[in-house]
Amino acid sequence: MATSHSPASTPVSAAPGAAPLVRGYLCGHFDLIQIGDIDLVHAAKRHCDHLTVGVTTDELHVATTGGRPVVGHGDRREIVAHLRAVDVAVADAGQDIVATWRRLRFEVLFLGPQTESDGSSAELQAQLAPHGVTIVALAPGRETDSELIRAARRRLEPGRAA
Amino acid sequence: MNAINGLTDSRGSSAADTDVVGYVPGAWDMFHIGHLNLIKRARAQCDYLVVGVVTDEVLELAKNKRPVVPLAERLEVVRSMDLVDQAVTDLSSDKLVMWELLHFDLLFKGDDWKGTPSGDRLEATMNSVGVEVVYFPYTTRTSSTALRHQLAG
Numbered sequence: 001m002a003t004s005h006s007p008a009s010t011p012v013s014a015a016p017g018a019a020p021l022v023r024g025y026l027c028g029h030f031d032l033i034q035i036g037d038i039d040l041v042h043a044a045k046r047h048c049d050h051l052t053v054g055v056t057t058d059e060l061h062v063a064t065t066g067g068r069p070v071v072g073h074g075d076r077r078e079i080v081a082h083l084r085a086v087d088v089a090v091a092d093a094g095q096d097i098v099a100t101w102r103r104l105r106f107e108v109l110f111l112g113p114q115t116e117s118d119g120s121s122a123e124l125q126a127q128l129a130p131h132g133v134t135i136v137a138l139a140p141g142r143e144t145d146s147e148l149i150r151a152a153r154r155r156l157e158p159g160r161a162a
Numbered sequence: 163m164n165a166i167n168g169l170t171d172s173r174g175s176s177a178a179d180t181d182v183v184g185y186v187p188g189a190w191d192m193f194h195i196g197h198l199n200l201i202k203r204a205r206a207q208c209d210y211l212v213v214g215v216v217t218d219e220v221l222e223l224a225k226n227k228r229p230v231v232p233l234a235e236r237l238e239v240v241r242s243m244d245l246v247d248q249a250v251t252d253l254s255s256d257k258l259v260m261w262e263l264l265h266f267d268l269l270f271k272g273d274d275w276k277g278t279p280s281g282d283r284l285e286a287t288m289n290s291v292g293v294e295v296v297y298f299p300y301t302t303r304t305s306s307t308a309l310r311h312q313l314a315g
Binding site for chain 2: 032033034035038041042070071075078079082083084085144145146148149151152155
């Protein structure tokens, strides 16, 4: 079971002689968790053995979407920590990606559709390639059928790409 | 105790004969921390937890408003939580219907039902098939209402 209080450097060990476990890292907002978020973590878990999810701090949410999250960071992180596909949930304050890598030592960095579209993926690639990190861009998750949530998202996150 | 014949969870395992099976029905609309805490409490009291997700139609009849998130999505979100062994559609407000399918030992309900005529009827019905009704402090409705207001702007 995942817990949001685990140290970021949870040791991951493979059985002797087995292929080393692949650790992955995915960062996201996970505000009012819905099927698109579930799609992303499931897609990420298919590419790694141990998945750490970075949940954005409220400040980073404001900086990247232009609005405050509906659900505060602590609650968002606790819910993500209890997703079956997630091994560990940590806070992501938007720090330097190499610093995050030094802390978590992942082999795969997952990019949500947002990062792909804003052009920062090439930059991340350049920073992480020397450390042997593979970057995997994930397809967007499904959009919720809830009209109220879609409308609220457009209003509350004006800076977010569609 | 009991067996859930032919019913398996999303990981392909099923309840063992000796497991205490718990059932917690709810709307689970806009899944939030109150829901997670309810699931944690319920899971701590049983070996195998089945979460029932009430249909849009039943919720609309009971509360005079449709849920924000449709049934299929509410089911998927609940099913992806690690403490949930199985998520099913709650087919009827008559809990005997679900008991026939699931043969649970414990039924978890909000304590807003405790001591009410419907609560007494539910307890009598459930006790007749050997099920204990366990009440929890019911706080998720307020959170859902607050979220709904926040989303409506």
